[in-house]
Amino acid sequence: MNSARAQFLTGMKDASPLLIGAAPFGIIYGVIATGAGIPVLMAQAISLIVFAGSAQFIAAQLIGAGASGLVIVLTTFIVNLRHALYSASMAPHVKDLPSRWKWALSYLLTDEAYAVAITHYRDNVGEQNRHWYFLGAGLALWTTWQASTAAGIFLGTEIPREWSLDFTLALSFIALLVPVLRTRAELVAALVGGAVAVAAFGMPYKLGLILAAFCGIGAGMLAWRMGK
Amino acid sequence: MSLWLVMVVAGVLTFLIRLSFISLLAHGEMPALAQRALSFVPPAVMSAIVFPELLVRDSHLAMGPENHRLIAGVIAILIAWRFKKIMPTIVVGMAALWLLQFATE
Numbered sequence: 540m541n542s543a544r545a546q547f548l549t550g551m552k553d554a555s556p557l558l559i560g561a562a563p564f565g566i567i568y569g570v571i572a573t574g575a576g577i578p579v580l581m582a583q584a585i586s587l588i589v590f591a592g593s594a595q596f597i598a599a600q601l602i603g604a605g606a607s608g609l610v611i612v613l614t615t616f617i618v619n620l621r622h623a624l625y626s627a628s629m630a631p632h633v634k635d636l637p638s639r640w641k642w643a644l645s646y647l648l649t650d651e652a653y654a655v656a657i658t659h660y661r662d663n664v665g666e667q668n669r670h671w672y673f674l675g676a677g678l679a680l681w682t683t684w685q686a687s688t689a690a691g692i693f694l695g696t697e698i699p700r701e702w703s704l705d706f707t708l709a710l711s712f713i714a715l716l717v718p719v720l721r722t723r724a725e726l727v728a729a730l731v732g733g734a735v736a737v738a739a740f741g742m743p744y745k746l747g748l749i750l751a752a753f754c755g756i757g758a759g760m761l762a763w764r765m766g767k
Numbered sequence: 768m769s770l771w772l773v774m775v776v777a778g779v780l781t782f783l784i785r786l787s788f789i790s791l792l793a794h795g796e797m798p799a800l801a802q803r804a805l806s807f808v809p810p811a812v813m814s815a816i817v818f819p820e821l822l823v824r825d826s827h828l829a830m831g832p833e834n835h836r837l838i839a840g841v842i843a844i845l846i847a848w849r850f851k852k853i854m855p856t857i858v859v860g861m862a863a864l865w866l867l868q869f870a871t872e
Contacts, residue, residue: 544819556852556853556854556857557853559857560857568784571791577770578852580772581769581770581774582776584771585778588774588775588777588778589774589777589778589779589781590781591779594777594781598774600769600776608770608772608773608776608830609837611773611777612773612776612777612780613776614779614842615781616777616780616781616784616849619780619781619784619785620784622781622784622785623784623785623787623788624787624805624808624812625808625812626784626785626786626787626788626789627787627788627801627805627808628805628806628808628809629788629789629790630788630789630795630797630801631792631794631796631805632793633789634789634793636790639784641789641790644789644843645782645786645789645790646782646785648785648789650783650800650816651813652812654809655798657808657809658809663856668840694785694830695804701868703836703868706820706836706839706861706864707857707861708820709816709817709820709821709836709840710840710843710856710860711857712813712816712817712820712854713817713843713844713847713856713860714795714852714856714857715809715813715845716809716810716813716814716817717844717847717848717851717852717856718847718851719810719813720810724807726806726809726810727808728814729810729811729813729814730814730851731811732810732811732812732815732818733814733815733817733818734818735815736814736815736816736819737818737819737823737850738819740819740823740826741826743773744787746813746817748815748816751811751815751830752808752811752812752815753811754811755769755807755810755811755812755815756804756805756807756808757842758801758809759804759806759807759810759841760804760807763803
């Protein structure tokens with residue numbers, strides 16, 4: 540069952556529950572973007588060009604507030620810096636792929652795609668065609684993001700806040716997080732990363748998230764050393 | 768700078784961040800210690816996404832029973848731990864949150 544086709548379909552299947560978490564955010568982004576005065580075509584194009592949820596939210600708010608181009612570019616850059624960690628984490632697994640694959644998979648490397656793909660790579664060491672799995676999961680998320688953006692733009696109505704549909708994102712990541720906690724060191728990394736993220740919540744532009752990631756990694760390394 | 772240009776630059780930068788290490792590590796191996804460190808990226812980052820969602824409400828730490836998302840989140844963690852599946856975790860977590868909200872209305 541390691542054929543390209545089987546891997547691709549499994550990737551799509553494994554990503555499918557995450558679509559419930561991603562779709563409400565695509566819709567909310569579409570609503571916010573058009574509400575900020577961004578033309579319809581551009582609002583959709585941003586989802587295609589940038590393809591990064593949190594960065595798009597912040598960019599839309601900045602555009603609405605009349606921020607300068609430089610501020611928007613810098614902010615997007617800082618908000619997306621965490622993806623460099625995903626890139627480093629994914630690099631050893633995809634290093635033998637041709638460039639066109641590296642480009643395609645990099646474009647698709649969102650929080651969700653990373654979480655699904657890295658788990659599959661780690662659980663199926665040495666298996667053939669895992670890049671097709673990554674592509675399948677990435678494209679499922681990509682398609683959902685584009686379609687839900689369009690839905691937000693054209694419906695133009697907010698999902699009522701009291702439905703709390705934004706909570707599906709947290710739940711998605713709980714479902715992805717818990718199974719990767721297999722060793723004491725990984726548990727330590729998660730607890731420290733989470734605690735620092737809460738403590739640094741006031742930091743702007745996801746910088747708290749990046750700080751938390753590094754603290755979590757450091758704590759995990761320490762725990763691993765001590766446990767050896 | 769036109770808004771289109773701004774967005775294209777932002778998009779290219781985002782892509783380059785994601786491509787960075789994937790492209791750099793074309794040849795050779797990553798040092799074992801670096802690989803070990805990177806193995807902690809998934810737990811560290813994912814919990815850094817999850818914890819504030821459960822514990823911070825209206826930019827304040829909320830650890831009491833009035834924080835429905837914390838209770839629903841803990842239930843979801845138990846479901847995720849027991850069943851290791853995404854869909855039941857989302858369904859039960861959402862149901863728990865709705866029940867709590869409904870019960871306290």
